Amino acid sequence: MSIKFQRGKRASAVSIIGGADGPTSIFIAGKSKKPNLAEGLRRRRARRKRAKAEASVTAGAHTLDEVFQYLKEKYHAIEVSDKRYSYKEQYKCLRESLIVRWHPELLGEAAGIEELKSVDPASVKRVMRQIELRSKAAEAVPDEQFPMDFHLYQVMIPEAGEIEFMIEKRWGVLTYSYTGKKGRVKRLEEIGREVHLYYGVSEEDIRDKTERYESLITVLSME
Numbered sequence: 338m339s340i341k342f343q344r345g346k347r348a349s350a351v352s353i354i355g356g357a358d359g360p361t362s363i364f365i366a367g368k369s370k371k372p373n374l375a376e377g378l379r380r381r382r383a384r385r386k387r388a389k390a391e392a393s394v395t396a397g398a399h400t401l402d403e404v405f406q407y408l409k410e411k412y413h414a415i416e417v418s419d420k421r422y423s424y425k426e427q428y429k430c431l432r433e434s435l436i437v438r439w440h441p442e443l444l445g446e447a448a449g450i451e452e453l454k455s456v457d458p459a460s461v462k463r464v465m466r467q468i469e470l471r472s473k474a475a476e477a478v479p480d481e482q483f484p485m486d487f488h489l490y491q492v493m494i495p496e497a498g499e500i501e502f503m504i505e506k507r508w509g510v511l512t513y514s515y516t517g518k519k520g521r522v523k524r525l526e527e528i529g530r531e532v533h534l535y536y537g538v539s540e541e542d543i544r545d546k547t548e549r550y551e552s553l554i555t556v557l558s559m560e
Contacts, residue, residue: 383558390557394550398537401506407535408490408502412528417489417501424489427503433475435508436483443482447474492528497521500528509549511536530556 399407408414417424441448447470453460486506493499498517504510511533515525533556542550 386558387554390554393557394538394543394553396538396540396543398539398542399535401504401509401511401536404502404504404511404532404536405488405490408492408532412492414490414492414502417491423501427489427501428485428487429472429476431487431503431505431510431512432483432485433472435485435505435510436475436478437471439508440483443478444471444474447471494524494528497524500525502532511552526559530559533557 419425419428436443437448447467450467450471451464453464484507488504488506490502490504491499492502494517496518498515498521500513500515503512503514513529513532515522515529517525533553536549536553538547538550538553541547
């Protein structure tokens with residue numbers, strides 16, 4: 338999951354794939370085992386938000402096909418053409434993330450990315466090169482070896498901005514991203530949560546703490 342802020346505008350993206358943050362994530366190790374006061378407070382707030390989200394979730398699941406229909410009927414969502422740049426970029430990033438998550442063997446030696454232990458220019462450059470090579474390896478995986486059923490839907494909210502929902506039916510992925518004017522994105526956040534709640538979870542998801550369940554909890558914990 339990544340959240341980005343821009344001056345004058347606020348942009349945020351939610352991408353929950355088996356708990357991974359995506360193909361270009363870099364993790365920096367070697368932090369102090371003892372968190373400072375600010376970090377400790379942040380973690381406690383996060384735990385409280387998660388506990389609140391878990392307490393609010395009840396069983397009630399819909400299929401991704403039903404989510405398609407819900408977006409069209411309630412929000413007049415438009416399906417983005419696979420010829421559009423935004424479609425191609427979202428497809429590429431999601432496909433790479435899924436390959437890394439479920440079939441890293443398809444990437445050969447490019448599958449592994451070393452842990453970034455320092456931020457010196459040489460180390461960062463080396464890791465970024467590894468990420469670039471992995472992305473190229475993922476692009477080279479034939480569709481026959483890793484097929485996808487990917488759809489991108491766009492919802493425009495006047496005076497607020499836009500929100501895009503990425504739905505992959507073969508692997509059961511629902512993610513979203515939004516961009517909007519600063520101070521006007523609350524509605525976009527509400528829609529994102531609402532659609533995830535509509536997708537919902539089953540009794541089995543709650544009992545087994547499945548990835549679908551964890552995805553919903555993560556989204557709700559962002560309130």
